[in-house]
Amino acid sequence: MSYHQPYPPAGVQLNHTAVYASDRSLSAEFIAAILGLEVGAPFGPFLPVDLGNGVTLDYYEKRDEPIQAQHYAFLVPDEQFDAVIARLEAVGVTYYADPRHTEPGRVNDLFGGRGAYFDDPDGHNMEVMTRPYVRP
Numbered sequence: 001m002s003y004h005q006p007y008p009p010a011g012v013q014l015n016h017t018a019v020y021a022s023d024r025s026l027s028a029e030f031i032a033a034i035l036g037l038e039v040g041a042p043f044g045p046f047l048p049v050d051l052g053n054g055v056t057l058d059y060y061e062k063r064d065e066p067i068q069a070q071h072y073a074f075l076v077p078d079e080q081f082d083a084v085i086a087r088l089e090a091v092g093v094t095y096y097a098d099p100r101h102t103e104p105g106r107v108n109d110l111f112g113g114r115g116a117y118f119d120d121p122d123g124h125n126m127e128v129m130t131r132p133y134v135r136p
C-alpha cells in the first residue's frame with residue numbers, strides 16, 4: 001500500500017506512534033489481520049503497520065515491564081465494518097458496544113454509524129467506528 005501526499009503537508013499531521021507490545025509480531029499481525037492491512041518490513045526495533053492515511057503504528061517490543069493499556073480508534077468505511085466484525089468472530093475475540101466492555105457481542109450506533117471495542121493481545125483498547133465523534 002502506498003500513500004502519497006504533497007510535501008511538506010499542510011498543517012500538523014500525526015505521522016507515526018509507537019505501540020508497545022510484549023510480542024511485536026503477534027500484535028502487529030493481529031491488528032493488520034483484523035483491519036485488513038499488511039505488516040510492513042521491520043524498521044530497527046519497530047514493526048510497522050501503515051494505516052493507509054499516512055499514519056503508521058510502529059509496534060515496539062517491551063518485554064520486561066508491564067504494558068500500560070492505551071486506546072486506539074480506527075475509522076473504517078461502512079462497507080468494511082461487517083468484515084472487521086466477522087474477522088473478530090473468526091478468531092474468537094469478543095467485541096463490545098462500549099469502551100468499558102460491558103456489552104459483549106454488540107455494536108453501537110454512535111453518531112449515526114456503527115462502532116465496537118475489542119482488546120488487542122496486550123490489552124490495548126481498540127475501537128473501530130464508521131463515523132468520527134461529533135465533538136462540541
Ligand SMILES: [Fe+2]
Pocket residue numbers: 071073127
Ligand atoms: Fe474512542
